Amino acid sequence: MAADQTVSRAPPALSAKVVGSFAYLTIRDRLPTILTKVIDTIHRNKNKFFEEYGEEGIKAEKQTISLLSKLRNELQTDKPVLELTDGLQDTESWNQYLQRHQMLHEDQDSVSWFKSPWLYVECYMYRRIQEALWLNPPISDYDYFNEGKTQGYFESTQAVIALCTYLEGVKKNIEELSKTQLFEHFYKLLQVSLWGNKCDLSISAGQENSQKISPIDSLNSLQPFILVDDSNMVWSTLMSAQRPGQSGKTAADRVDIVLDNAGFELVTDLVLADFLVSSGLVRQIHFHGKSIPWFVSDVTANDFQWTIRQTMAANHKWMSKSGFHWQSYLKEGVWLYHDHPFWTQPHEFCDMAADAPELYATLQRADLLLFKGDLNYRKLTGDREWDHTVGFDTALRGFGPAPLCSLRTLKANVQVGLQPGQGEKLTSQDPSWMTNGKYAVIQFSNPKTE
Structure with a gap:
């Protein structure tokens, strides 16, 4: 178990114990499995590298696999966590974080894989994978998770069609809808975006995990599994942010969505964003994704653009129409x-x-922030062993650039904001409730009202 000190600068009085690298007993073997899949994927594509780059591509493939095999050995044998050497934009920040971590653990000989917080070593592994690629051009830009992400999208085609068809039906008469009717559609699409988070390839270690049935038809049966539902407060925040624009129409200026997974979940986010804009509730949507391949299925810029192009090219009227709207x-x-x-x-x-003060300042411009998924929730709450009844605001430890909502299906051992006894009841009924992806939360915080 990790030491109970924290790398965060949060006040100690508001900090709970950091979750250790072996706290998640059901998934502690996941990292070597993911790493092995990355090695296999790169090796399977050596002919592609040869076709594109010749002998230089084959050499890069071999050297990359050598570095990744070394990383796997470090991970499995509790070797020290090493500084990055690739000289990328974030290298110095990563190394400073490690140094800060080492200062907090002076009683240890070194910061190692087994003796570090789970969140840290998990993120570190994905960053080291990227380092292995960057140190070996010309394959530096290769997305070793791309195959799983594209497969997940195509295997969810029927669900995407159902969702785009529903959206088109709503948009036909959207200007005639009352505020109550708008809320009903908003709530449905917010839940669709929430449950889209079940399709997470980092949890399934890259195994098939797609959406096969209409997400709209599933909502009633899933409703009892939403442990915290602050959707009314999210709606109220959007309503209170309505202000006249140049056209005289009222709307919130901006909603920011911090994305999680590519594939079907990204489509649910795009559909929600389309509804917010086409309904006149919001003027502008800002999406935030990852700059490198991350946690197997997280959205990168290429995934974002590719998904819209694929939707445009679909052989279905409403799916294709949605794609063209998104491109416009x-x-x-x-x-x-x-x-x-x-x-x-x-x-x-x-x-x-x-x-990252410039990023914080960017988020401050939003009327509402939507944080998608489990990893974002872990970073919001610090991946700490909070008592389940601790308030969401408390667990944020001062983070609040704007009103924010977490849309998250539970896949990790951290959950706050529950009612007294709720966590104990869930544990007795379903011991793996915090990690099996069966339950979810729509949790809201508004720093302006604290």
């Missing part, structure tokens, strides 16, 4: 995509104002 939103600046190195660093979000 991007061209017109109604939708914007960003990535920032902070999202692929180990920092908890309470450190953002100090370690």
Whole structure:
């Protein structure tokens, strides 16, 4: 178990014990499995590298696999965590984080894989994979997770069609809908985006994990599994942010969505964003993705653009129409995509104002922030062993650039904001409730009201 000190700069009085690298007993063998899959994927594509780059590509493939095999050995034998050497934009920040971590653990000979917080070593592994690629051009830009992400998208085609068809039906008469009707559709699409988070390839170690049935039809049966539902507060925040624009119509200026997984989940996020814009509730949507391949299925800029192109090219009227709408939103600046190195660093979000002040300032411009998925929740709450009844606001430890909502299906041993006795009841009924992806939360915090 990891030491109970924290790398965060949060006040000690608000800190719980950091979750250790072996706290998740059901998934502690996941990292070597993922790493082995990356090695296998790169090796299987050596002919592609040869076709594109000749002998230089084969040499890069061999050297990359050598570095990744070394990394796997370090991971499995509790070797010290090493500084990065690739000289990328975030290298110094990563190494400073390690140095800070070492200062907090002076009683240890070194910071090692087994004696470090789980969140840190998990993020570190993905960053080291990227280092192995960057040190071996010309295959530096190869996305070793791309095959699983594209497969997940195509295997969810029927669910995507159902969702785009529903969206088109809503948009036909959207200007005639009352506020109550708008809320009903908003709530449905918020839940679809929430449950889209079940499709997470990092949890299944890259195994097939797609959406096969209509997500709209599943909502009633899934409703009892939402442990915290603050959707009314999210809606109220959107309503209170309505203000006249140049056209005289009222709308919130901006909603930011911090993305999680590519594939079906990304489509659910795009559909929600389309509804927010086409309904006139929001003028502009900012999407935040990852700058490198991350946690197997997380969205990169290439995934974002590829998904919209594939949707445009679909052999289905409403699916294709949705794709063309999304492309036009991007061209017109109604939708914007960003990535920032902070999202692929180990920092908890309470450190953002100090370690990435420009990103924090960007998020402050939003009327509402939607944080998708489990990893974002772990970083919001610091991946700590909080009592389940600790308030969400408390667990954020001062992070609050704007009103924010976490849409998360539970896949890790951290959950706050529950009612007294709720966690104990869940444990007795379903011992793996925090990790099996069966339960979810829509949790809201507004720093302006604290």
